[in-house]
Amino acid sequence: MATFSQDMMNELERIQDFNKPRMIAVNNNKTYAYSNQVMGQIEQKNRADYSRTAVGLNQSNIELLTIQHEFGIYGGESGEYILDLAEKLTIPFIVIFHTVLVEPSMKQLAIMKRLAELSIKVVTMAQTKIIDLQEVYGIAMNKIEMFHHGVPVVATATRLELKATFGYENRQILSTFGFLSPGKGIEYAIKAMKGVVAKHPNALYMIWGKTHPVVKQESGEVYRQQLIDLVASLGLDKHVAFVDKHLTQEEVVQSLVLSDIYMTPYLGKDQAVSGTLAFGIGYGRVIISTPYRYAVEMLADGRGLLAEFRDADSLETHIVNVLDDPGLKAEMENKTLALGSTMMWDEVAKSYAVLFRKIIAQSYALKGSAV
Known part of the structure; x- marks a missing residue:
């Protein structure tokens, strides 16, 4: 997931109408020397960090958040602490589900359903998982997007x-x-x-x-x-x-x-x-x-x-x-x-960029109508 996130950021950074993307890292009781791409850190098992991060994001100039979801990344039972962040966000977010279980536990099911409910869009990287997201998790078809897992473009010898x-x-x-x-x-x-x-x-x-x-x-x-x-x-x-x-x-x-x-x-x-x-x-x-x-x-x-x-x-x-x-x-x-050739990150990032622009534009339209 770290590789996926880094590759996504690298490609989005090349798109001229986006500001430089930034990341919030989840740490596992260790200290890491991050680059300036990392704007904040969450200690995996420190529940208060999740709410604190949400408040900071709400007060920042961030217009859209992407939550990468995988069981075992976040703290609490089945990573439930991520809900503390999601439920306090006032900025729009999408969630990318890296794992979609066919037979989730009750806790796993509840977490994913809640994340989907709070998000603007959910993303899966397999066509077959669209059906699971609908039938197992009860997520509406119009809320689901499918983008391939990106592959980095690296020049190499034959x-x-x-x-x-x-x-x-x-x-x-x-x-x-x-x-x-x-x-x-x-x-x-x-x-x-x-x-x-x-x-x-x-x-x-x-x-x-x-x-x-x-x-x-x-x-x-x-x-x-x-x-x-x-x-x-x-x-x-x-x-x-x-x-x-x-x-x-x-x-x-x-x-x-x-x-x-x-x-x-x-x-x-x-x-x-x-x-x-x-x-x-x-x-x-x-x-x-x-x-x-x-x-x-x-x-x-x-x-x-x-x-x-x-x-x-x-x-x-x-x-x-x-x-x-x-x-x-x-x-x-x-x-x-x-x-x-359709799965290289330079192509996949274009699909994400279209989605991101649409969500941000809708967010501004809603703010304008509320004034």
Whole structure:
């Protein structure tokens, strides 16, 4: 979400009729050195901070607020403290729902319904979630907007050039990037590599990223070590590589462009949005995924392949089929890139800008009529 927010701000800053956007950061009991883009801070578990922030916003020259919503970001049960802010706002706001659960708890349902009720618009990043917002959360269709998860525009070398630069000229590269956590299902992709390597001995699966900070705080590097041990037990040391670091935006894009196949073998079927999958589509990679809801929607019409959940054999079959058939690979890349070109942040930001202008204009019209 932090990456999403930063990318959105960077693009909106380029739009001439907007003032420089600013951000309010939510901290987790730590002190951070922020840039001047951050105008305020909320201590996650300090309930008073949410009301105080709302009062400050109301007294500022801010004309519109965007609330990025994800369970676990804000304090209180299911992040209920965010309502203290929303209920005290007198300026208009929209809410972007990064997660839309099909079976929310009563508390989760109440929070999202209340945020939607108070907001001017709600935004989802998946077409299928529009129905859930209507049927599960009771949100009117005319209040819902759907914008793709933005993908940053980063200039980079070609796949062949990057392979030459990093010494992978003769390798078929598969990759996954993002924070490591047990829900990513990477162990199944590693198991699939055993059969893949038997048919394509030049295949290399690269796992980019550090352990998720919450997972590391709770259980250390247990999951990563389990994956490393699995690689060793399968004799795949030369065919699976871990890049244990926080990636810069340029490195994320390079990891994708370098890849012949990008994989998201996630375990949760109801995942509404995946930023990493969006990045893979944006840069036109062949994608093999498990059929969580966002993947089913985004990989339709031949833009990717869907393996069964928790099924290494199914992943292996799809990987081998792509590596066996360069024509199929090229066809899928072209189809994926056709959608991906509409998902780049320079395009998505234009859609947000249209919405923001409309809301701000309506707000001024209402103020004028009240005078």
